[in-house]
Amino acid sequence: MKAFTYERASDAQAAVRAASETPGARFIAGGTNLLDLMKLEIEQPQHLIDVSRLPMAAIEPTADGGLRIGAAASNSQVAGDARVRAGYPVLSEAIVAGGSPQLRNKASVAGNLLQRTRCAYFYDTSKPCNKRQPGAGCSALEGLNRNAAIFGASPACIATHTSDMAVALVALEARVETLTPSGEARAFPLLELHRLPGETPHVETHLIPGELITAVVLPPPPKGGQTYRKVRDRASYAGGLASVAVAGGNLALGMVAHKPWRAVDAEAALAAGASPAEAVAKELAGASPLGRNDFKIPLVARLAAAAIGEANGRSA
Amino acid sequence: MRTTITVNGEARSLDLDPRTTLLDALREHLKLTGAKKGCDHGQCGACTVLVNGVRINSCLSLAVAHDGDEVVSIEGVGTVEKLHPVQQAFLTEDAFQCGYCTPGQICSTLGMLKELEAGWPSQETAPGVKPALTEAEIRERMSGNICRCSAYPQIVAAIKQAAEAMA
Numbered sequence: 200m201k202a203f204t205y206e207r208a209s210d211a212q213a214a215v216r217a218a219s220e221t222p223g224a225r226f227i228a229g230g231t232n233l234l235d236l237m238k239l240e241i242e243q244p245q246h247l248i249d250v251s252r253l254p255m256a257a258i259e260p261t262a263d264g265g266l267r268i269g270a271a272a273s274n275s276q277v278a279g280d281a282r283v284r285a286g287y288p289v290l291s292e293a294i295v296a297g298g299s300p301q302l303r304n305k306a307s308v309a310g311n312l313l314q315r316t317r318c319a320y321f322y323d324t325s326k327p328c329n330k331r332q333p334g335a336g337c338s339a340l341e342g343l344n345r346n347a348a349i350f351g352a353s354p355a356c357i358a359t360h361t362s363d364m365a366v367a368l369v370a371l372e373a374r375v376e377t378l379t380p381s382g383e384a385r386a387f388p389l390l391e392l393h394r395l396p397g398e399t400p401h402v403e404t405h406l407i408p409g410e411l412i413t414a415v416v417l418p419p420p421p422k423g424g425q426t427y428r429k430v431r432d433r434a435s436y437a438g439g440l441a442s443v444a445v446a447g448g449n450l451a452l453g454m455v456a457h458k459p460w461r462a463v464d465a466e467a468a469l470a471a472g473a474s475p476a477e478a479v480a481k482e483l484a485g486a487s488p489l490g491r492n493d494f495k496i497p498l499v500a501r502l503a504a505a506a507i508g509e510a511n512g513r514s515a
Numbered sequence: 516m517r518t519t520i521t522v523n524g525e526a527r528s529l530d531l532d533p534r535t536t537l538l539d540a541l542r543e544h545l546k547l548t549g550a551k552k553g554c555d556h557g558q559c560g561a562c563t564v565l566v567n568g569v570r571i572n573s574c575l576s577l578a579v580a581h582d583g584d585e586v587v588s589i590e591g592v593g594t595v596e597k598l599h600p601v602q603q604a605f606l607t608e609d610a611f612q613c614g615y616c617t618p619g620q621i622c623s624t625l626g627m628l629k630e631l632e633a634g635w636p637s638q639e640t641a642p643g644v645k646p647a648l649t650e651a652e653i654r655e656r657m658s659g660n661i662c663r664c665s666a667y668p669q670i671v672a673a674i675k676q677a678a679e680a681m682a
Contacts, residue, residue, distance in 0.1 A: 205516065205533035205579050231575045234536070235556050247533070249580050275569075279635035288642045295638045299659025300627065301563055305571045435638070435658035513642070 200237050207249040211413060212382050214250050218409035219380035221246045226411060228271055228307035231298075232314040241315075241324060241331060251307065255413055258282070264419035267376075270309035270412045274364065275300065277308060287417060289425035289446050293367035296429045299436045309412035311364045312375075312392065313404065316457075317438050318358035319343060329355045329400045337400075340489075346440060349486040349495050350456040356400030357489065359454045360393060361438050366453035367427055369461050370444035374416045380409035389415065393458030400457070423447030424514030428506040430498060441495055443503045445510035450503065452482075455495060465503070475507035476500065518582045522547065523591025533579050538562045540578035541588055549589035549618040553661070560660035563619035563626070564588045570626025572659075589618035592625065601625060604677035605670075612664035620660050624674050627656045628681070648678050 203223075208214035218224045223245030227233055230251075236242035255269040258280050266286065268277055277283055278294035294303065297311075320326045320338035327335035339347055339357050347357040373389040392404050406412070429442035442453035448470060450462040464485065468478035479500050488496055519528045520537075522545060529544050538555075541547045541564070550573055553561035557575040564573045565587040573586075593599035601624050604610070611617045631646055639655045640646040653671050662670060 200534045203533060205577070207580075207582075227577075227580070230577060230580070231557055231572070234575050234577065238555065247577075251580060275630070275635060279630075279633060281634075284636065284643060291636055292638070292642070295636055295640075299557075299560065299572075300630065300637075300656055301560060301570050301572045301623065301659045302557055302575075304569045304626070305576065435655055 201240060201243045203244050203247055205247045205249065208253060211250070211253055211255065211378050211411060214248050214253065215378050215380050215382060215409055215411050217246075217248050218411070221248075224248055224409070226250050228310045229273070229305040230310070231302050231306045232310060236315060239322065239324065241322065250411065261416060266417045268308055268415045268417070270414050271307050274298070274303035274306045274308065274311055277364075278303065286420035287367075287371060287425070287446075289370060289427045289444050290364065290367040290417075292427035293363040293429075293442075293444060296427060296439075296442070297363035308364070308415055311362050312368075312389075312412065312415075314362055315403075316358035317361045318346075321358060329396075330358065330403075331401075333399065333401050343491070344489055345491045345494075346438070346454065347489055347492045348456045349488045349492060349499075350452075350460050351395040352457065352487065352489075353396045353398065353400070355398050356396035356457065358396070358400065358457060360456065360458050361454060362459065363427070363429060363439065363442060363453060365389070365393075365459045366442055366451045367444040367446070368415060368417075369459040370425075370446040370449045370451040371417055371421065372449065373418075375412055376414040376416060377406065378411045378413055379407055384413070386416070390459070390461055396457045403457075421447030421449065422514075424510035424512065426506050426510045426513060428502055428509070429453070430502055441499050441502055443499070443506045445506050447510075447514075450478075450482075450507065452499060452503065455486075455499060462503070469507070475504040478507070479503040516579045518579050520578065520581050520583075521585045523587055529578070531578050533577060535578045536574050537564070537566075537576040537578045537581055537586070538573035541573065541586070547588050547590050550622075551615055551618060553615070553619075558661070559616070559619075560623060561616050561619040563623040563660065565622055565626055568626075568629060570623050587622070587625075589622055592621060599625075600680040601673070601677040604673040604680065608669045608673035608676060609666075610669040610673035611662070611666050616660060616662045620657070620662065620670060623657060623660045624677065627653075627674075628678060630656070648675065650675075
């Protein structure tokens with residue numbers, strides 16, 4: 200691990216100020232992903248600003264009947280919250296499908312959203328990767344890309360976003376609250392947080408450098424059933440090959456793109472009266488598999504159709 | 516950086532390089548070698564300790580971030596004269612072979628039983644239901660602790676027995 204300096208932020212304003220004034224600064228909360236990558240020297244921050252003890256861990260009802268989840272709340276705290284389990288079961292189910300209990304106890308909500316891809320070539324520092332070294336090239340294009348994206352990839356990067364939680368939050372139409380480097384609060388849909396890779400896959404979000412996520416806000420629970428389904432190579436504690444979150448009429452897919460994928464074509468088809476299988480087929484008509492990940496097409500077709508059916512059953 | 520952590524009930528003040536993980540602080544600075552460094556990447560669970568009562572991977576945590584925290588490692592769980600019921604159950608059920616993962620398994624069990632009591636769900640828990648200590652729940656909730664000797668059936672039996680003894 201490269202040397203760095205460390206400070207514990209006294210408040211959120213001080214944290215964003217320090218981030219904009221200190222070269223090579225990064226925020227750290229749970230650190231479960233960042234420290235892993237720092238040990239491998241994939242991440243090399245010069246300064247860490249610890250935001251884990253800022254008063255941003257509360258889960259509170261909002262005036263309109265939604266829920267505001269502090270960015271520093273642990274994944275476990277959110278999954279175990281009685282209001283989350285009752286009103287947003289898809290979120291609780293998605294969280295407990297990810298990582299191990301020890302990781303979920305430490306990992307924060309914002310950290311989960313900002314976790315880096317698990318693409319093997321991103322982790323292998325002996326191979327080119329445009330995320331690690333912009334312009335170096337993408338080793339996954341011709342390599343072991345079984346778990347690569349089928350939507351929205353580019354010749355520069357075919358990696359997927361691996362969060363389970365974010366998939367559920369996108370289906371729930373969550374919003375993200377932040378503090379900009381100049382100290383102003385802003386909010387925007389979570390769907391607009393992550394970027395597609397394009398020619399700059401190292402730029403993964405639309406956050407301004409030094410901007411701090413302070414909360415995730417859920418609208419009132421949607422009408423209709425909810426469920427989260429994930430497929431992976433072993434039954435527990437493994438990254439997904441594909442996942443699907445259903446929240447009422449909303450559908451989001453995980454591990455199929457550089458960001459949580461809102462399946463808008465499938466949603467429109469469902470709203471127009473299509474069967475779950477027909478609706479999912481509409482979405483998959485836009486997929487671009489690469490060969491080794493062709494299996495994700497029938498996998499997602501069956502998984503998403505089954506999840507929609509299950510959610511419909513739960514709403515009855 | 517000067518960092519004070521209460522470890523197994525005793526305040527310990529350390530001067531640490533910020534890179535020091537909580538695991539290395541325990542093992543290298545405090546010579547508490549019960550928590551093990553298996554993978555050092557949060558994959559195996561051998562480094563599991565309790566921080567403020569919650570189980571975490573101590574290898575994926577900076578020691579300086581734990582200033583003021585209360586840490587319990589396996590050395591604080593029981594004594595040779597008076598074993599903790601979980602330790603006794605692991606002995607009775609022969610829930611290990613080489614023993615390398617065992618400190619992590621035991622600390623993880625302690626955290627897991629508290630999580631279950633708090634009603635935290637796992638992927639084995641049906642929606643809206645308070646989880647129970649079934650075999651499926653134990654296996655799922657302990658999936659962050661790998662046992663290379665594969666003593667899993669005995670670990671499950673030990674956890675069931677310990678939970679009964681502690682009830």
